[in-house]
Amino acid sequence: MKRPTIADIARRAGVSKGAVSYALNGQPGVSEATRQRIIAIAQEIGFNPNSAARALSGATANAVGLALCRPARILGIEPFFMELISGVEGELSARSYALTLQVVADPDAEIAVYRRWWGERRVDGVFVCDLRVDDRRVPVLEELQLPAVVIGGPGHTGTLASVWADDAAALVETMEYLVALGHRRIARVGGLPGLLHTEIRGKAFVEAGERLGLEQSLTVPSDYTGEEGARATRRLLGAAGRPTAIIYDNDVMAIAGLAVAQEMGLAVPGDLSIVAWDDSALCQLTHPPLTALGRDIPAYGAHAARQLLAAIEGREIGAYQDETAHLTPRGSTAAPSPA
Amino acid sequence: MKRPTIADIARRAGVSKGAVSYALNGQPGVSEATRQRIIAIAQEIGFNPNSAARALSGATANAVGLALCRPARILGIEPFFMELISGVEGELSARSYALTLQVVADPDAEIAVYRRWWGERRVDGVFVCDLRVDDRRVPVLEELQLPAVVIGGPGHTGTLASVWADDAAALVETMEYLVALGHRRIARVGGLPGLLHTEIRGKAFVEAGERLGLEQSLTVPSDYTGEEGARATRRLLGAAGRPTAIIYDNDVMAIAGLAVAQEMGLAVPGDLSIVAWDDSALCQLTHPPLTALGRDIPAYGAHAARQLLAAIEGREIGAYQDETAHLTPRGSTAAPSPA
């Protein structure tokens, strides 16, 4: 099957190729009557502009990139990324932008991908996930002048645009809730050290612990996997003066922690309260269902996409603060049973 | 920052642009010495070929497409797709192929995306997921002559290439295992009706049930979500002569079923054995951990990618049978307790 081109349309309409281009792109330079005639012909023959030709002349690829630096196992089990992608997609496809996805092995590979995409002119901009403190990707993207939106913050984003949420506030709200229930020994199973939001949450946890006068407020670092979440939980529950509540940095670790508690014969929430960060559907599948800190991740992705499209158009943009995660109490939290 | 082009390399090497192209693409037409000199210069100045220019002349986009027709919530919670994508990516990035992802609302939108991608020449080929009986996408892709690999089967793929696994055999193995444990009333919570693999599993379930002389072998249709999985489980467990074992068409529904059983005061595996299809890490996070039918999904994706690249190169390909899922017994299955 031969693909129709603007030359075909021009021939049938009896105009020049330039006129077809103007008509189809809503540019001035053709009469309204001609425009309508051309649009009708384009529709009739099922014309779609060749994206390569368009990119080559217009200098815009009509595609944006997302490089994910997580192993397959973690990517699969983390609902976050797919939900983010869904939200991103909604905005992009409304503007006929394509999303180019690449899974990379490490930060160096990710930077290499950005350089290649830039060199190939394959994408007009990129999303940057898993922001780190002093992230090496930021200066590279600034140097390349490749439009980018950092998903994370606040701060550490250089001159790049960003979307972020106030994790510190969400964590403090959660701790106050647990304290109000009567908890005095609260632990936290943290995400990957080095990620900015892990550091922000860790700092907020320590500060709020002091302010609230907790007897204990210990963080055990982890890596978002169920195995590590289970291991961290065993370590916390095996020690003397074990916590009566644990806050997990994602839902997968919280679910693993719940299984460990049940395995050890501890009642949830009687002996141990559990709070999950990221309130995916998983949290409602357990028994008891998990109290969780959630927010609308597809909407977060949609905001990120809007920021990126604005950046590509050269509009001045900065940091967009998304909604703060809110706590949904479910069956996994309650007052601690008297010791 | 100005992107280097082959013209820059040609100037510095003192050769024509054509020679640079030949040298970089491993084509004959330049001496080995010249080739090495050109490659060295390209490396030095960080050259990457403009993908649009390449696509426009070479007629290959160096990208393949994947359209996903599932709502955000299900996409997020289903580890299958991200694992598949990870595997696909491994093959693609080794060949410098990009993956273009699009989330679509329904089959019509998906078909429209294929037509648009084809017209735009944006992708060289596509993956087709969630194959249906008499799938309308198949004839469209055949008509467009857009290289495609169907992920699913066997059969119903027209002249398109495919990768598939023998779900019927896996299901029969599972039923024989449950029967050997002493189960005589086995139920199944199925996936979306209309999907080919749902139909294949349903048919195998009925046939094996008869052959094994089960007292009961009932399938309740569902939609892969936890909510529906829970509802189906309640329905099955609330009826007289309730099953002693349930096989779920995915792990999310199995986890929801486990919670329902616990909620109803049934012991798992004492009162009810549970088997999950899709052995993601989720299955090991529950208490008890779930017996599951698993296979290497990233490898499945890698095979699909190899098939698609072969199809794009015009090589004759057919249906590739991947490994059959194998059963991993865990704590959720045992002999039924005497009634």
Next chain:
DNA sequence: CTGAAAGCGCTTACAG
């Protein structure tokens, strides 16, 4: 083995 040139399908100044 090498160079000059046409062409892929668009967009966009530039003349009329």
Next chain:
DNA sequence: CTGAAAGCGCTTACAG
């Protein structure tokens, strides 16, 4: 308001 033409950065026959 419209047409003819250059140009984006490659690839690939076609001459030498």
